Amino acid sequence: MRLDKFLKVSRIIKRRTLAKEVSDQGRILVNGKEAKASTTVKEGDELTIRFGQRIVTARIDRIQETSRKDEAAEMYTIMKEERIQTGE
Template sequence: MRLDKFLKVSRLIKRRTLAKEVSDQGRITVNGTVAKASSTVKEGDELAIRFGQKRITAKVEKLQDSSKKEDAAGMFTIIKEEKLSEE
């Protein structure tokens, strides 16, 4: 599944266009490698997403083409959430 679609369906990022913009800016890594919106995501992959002054690391648990709001949280597990220092 494409990275931008996974981020939207899992509701880590609300809109697919926003997910594409964030990944094109180099703010998302998959298993430690900077990822583009078209990168393929598999179960077990580790995503690190930088939102402003916060970085979220999540593990992909399952892939679905669509999901209800209640089911979306089961698509990933938050491993850690850290605040980045201002430089």
């Protein structure tokens, strides 16, 4: 499945166009490598996403084409979440 579609279906990022923008800006790593929106992801892959001042690392547990809101959180596991320290 494409990275941008997974992010939308799993509801990590609410809109696919936003997921595409974030990945094309180089703010998403898949297994430690910079990923574009078209990158194919599979179960077991590790995503590192930079949201402003936070970095979220998640593991893909399940791939499915569609999901209801209550099922979406079962598609991934948050491994760690950290704040970026600014040099102030």
